[in-house]
Amino acid sequence: MTDSWDQPGCYRVADGVFRIPLQMPQDGLRAINVYALETTHGLALVDGGWHRNSTHAELSDALALIGRSPAEIHDIYVTHVHRDHYTFAVELRRRHGSRIHLGAAESPGIAAITKLGNNVPESSILQLHRSGAVTIAEQVYRDSVDEPFEPSDWEAPDHWLSPGALDIPGHRFFAVHTPGHTKGHMVFHDLERDVSFTGDHVLPTITPSIGFELGDWELPLGAYLRSLEMMLDDRDRIMMPAHGGTGASLHARCRELLAHHAYRLNQTASAVVELREASGLQVAQVLTWTRRERGFDSLDTFNQMVATCETLAHLDVLVDRGQLSVQNKNGVDLFSSN
Numbered sequence: 001m002t003d004s005w006d007q008p009g010c011y012r013v014a015d016g017v018f019r020i021p022l023q024m025p026q027d028g029l030r031a032i033n034v035y036a037l038e039t040t041h042g043l044a045l046v047d048g049g050w051h052r053n054s055t056h057a058e059l060s061d062a063l064a065l066i067g068r069s070p071a072e073i074h075d076i077y078v079t080h081v082h083r084d085h086y087t088f089a090v091e092l093r094r095r096h097g098s099r100i101h102l103g104a105a106e107s108p109g110i111a112a113i114t115k116l117g118n119n120v121p122e123s124s125i126l127q128l129h130r131s132g133a134v135t136i137a138e139q140v141y142r143d144s145v146d147e148p149f150e151p152s153d154w155e156a157p158d159h160w161l162s163p164g165a166l167d168i169p170g171h172r173f174f175a176v177h178t179p180g181h182t183k184g185h186m187v188f189h190d191l192e193r194d195v196s197f198t199g200d201h202v203l204p205t206i207t208p209s210i211g212f213e214l215g216d217w218e219l220p221l222g223a224y225l226r227s228l229e230m231m232l233d234d235r236d237r238i239m240m241p242a243h244g245g246t247g248a249s250l251h252a253r254c255r256e257l258l259a260h261h262a263y264r265l266n267q268t269a270s271a272v273v274e275l276r277e278a279s280g281l282q283v284a285q286v287l288t289w290t291r292r293e294r295g296f297d298s299l300d301t302f303n304q305m306v307a308t309c310e311t312l313a314h315l316d317v318l319v320d321r322g323q324l325s326v327q328n329k330n331g332v333d334l335f336s337s338n
Helices: 055-064 083-096 104-116 122-130 134-145 220-231 250-275 280-286 301-320
Strands: 011-014 017-023 031-039 042-046 073-078 099-103 159-161 164-168 171-177 186-190 195-199 238-241 324-329 332-337
Touching: 011 238, 017 055, 031 238, 055 083, 073 083, 073 164, 083 099, 099 104, 104 122, 104 159, 122 134, 122 280, 122 301, 122 332, 134 301, 171 220, 220 250, 220 301, 238 250, 250 280, 250 301, 250 332, 280 301, 280 332, 301 324, 301 332
Parallel strands: 042 073, 073 099, 099 159, 195 238
Antiparallel strands: 011 017, 017 031, 031 042, 164 171, 171 186, 186 195, 324 332
16 A cells, blocks of 8 residues: 555555545545446446545546446445435436445434434534533534535435345355444445445544544443454455555454554553543543544544544443443533542
């Protein structure tokens, strides 16, 4: 993998499989990989991309490099409900009649977005309040409530996926439910080519955000760790991630991520011991962030929200394991060591 993985193009990554980076409007992740699968009667996609004015032209230009066009896309298998994966799939259905497939456990998320009618990350804002991060919650609301929102981008899929075999002509795919990053996240294994389309569940150089999901808060880090361990129960395959280059061992990266979170859980527990009693925000403020070990105050508001929710996810696992205690005071959870 190189740092230029996000450059536009259409890259062959396996027999009949092409990686197409589609640009994203935010600086952090830079692009999303959608994967075009050649089938016996056209193309299928893994993930759809973020619906922007230029996205259809980007996809058209990329597919033209292999003599194909978006009109040939008959099915889109979306790993999870976040907008950089889902919203352009809906646009492709409008333009070309492509069928959309999404994990069944994402249904409450689609319903929540539709009901809310804007880009406010409501569940994350609730967790910010539980963490004592009221000022961050208020700023996140102001930053997101006025963002352009297109309700039609969040129409329901044609098919709610369950774990198991998928009917993709010319491919032998198997869907695995991997909750954690979102409740209904799916990983798709190509059983013949020995590759795995890992979405955001397993990324090659970063850890996916945990605690930035839709719907009720249900110990997301615990679910994520179990989903990582589940990947180790099957044979090893080559990763085809949604962000970053291809080619890494799925098992090796899962072990790295499990080790990272074990280390992070220890850091989080130690911070609580040092602080004696602390909110999620207070713990997040003494930890460092990103591979550059940045201080909390150096993060922008969005990433302070992600960091606070991520910290809360680790604190909740430590409570679940009996290593910490928690009590709520005036709507804020305060954690202490046992």
